[in-house]
Amino acid sequence: MQVLRRITLPFINASLITAGLFLLMYSLVHMEEPELLKAMPSPLFTFANVPEDDNVIITIPKPPEPKLVEPLPDLPAHPVAEITDEGLPAQWTEYSPPTVEGSQLAIADGQLTLVLGYPPVYPNGALTRNIEGFAVVGFSVSQAGEVFDAYILESEPAGVFDRSALQAISKFRYRARNVNGKPVASDGQRYMFSYEID
Numbered sequence: 001m002q003v004l005r006r007i008t009l010p011f012i013n014a015s016l017i018t019a020g021l022f023l024l025m026y027s028l029v030h031m032e033e034p035e036l037l038k039a040m041p042s043p044l045f046t047f048a049n050v051p052e053d054d055n056v057i058i059t060i061p062k063p064p065e066p067k068l069v070e071p072l073p074d075l076p077a078h079p080v081a082e083i084t085d086e087g088l089p090a091q092w093t094e095y096s097p098p099t100v101e102g103s104q105l106a107i108a109d110g111q112l113t114l115v116l117g118y119p120p121v122y123p124n125g126a127l128t129r130n131i132e133g134f135a136v137v138g139f140s141v142s143q144a145g146e147v148f149d150a151y152i153l154e155s156e157p158a159g160v161f162d163r164s165a166l167q168a169i170s171k172f173r174y175r176a177r178n179v180n181g182k183p184v185a186s187d188g189q190r191y192m193f194s195y196e197i198d
Helices: 002-029 124-128 162-169
Strands: 113-116 133-139 147-156 173-177 177-179 181-186 186-195
Touching: 133 162, 147 162, 162 186
Parallel strands: none
Antiparallel strands: 113 173, 133 147, 133 186, 177 181
């Protein structure tokens, strides 16, 4: 009995709701259309003919008077020494440099020269906390002028600017040092990056 009551009661409720929805839809579909009132069209813009007035006077402001610039005073001309024939040497002498044997000729050693350097990127963490400091980087320069084997020698505060300094020094380019006309690698180089907030 309870099972029958459980099934029939919801079935009756669902049937009544469905029938009510069908009647509502039927009445909506067959409803008479309401009469729409026709509105009077109103113009958006009204044009009016305004007669032109020929007596209109347009005033144009005068430009400001230009300021007079005082001319520069005449500067005294520098005296030019007159050259006479007497002041010139009567006979030109030729100069010939002394000859040097190939074994005595020594080519001057060139120095290691920075060709291209990049400023380091200020670390965001240090920038937001207003930390200033420096990093000293040790490195070697190859024959081609590229930086390799870079390492931190000293930094203040420790570890804050290390990565930024190593990334910046890796982009540096040098003109390699010359020994007897040939480029050679250079070890034990140092460079200090300063980090200051402007």
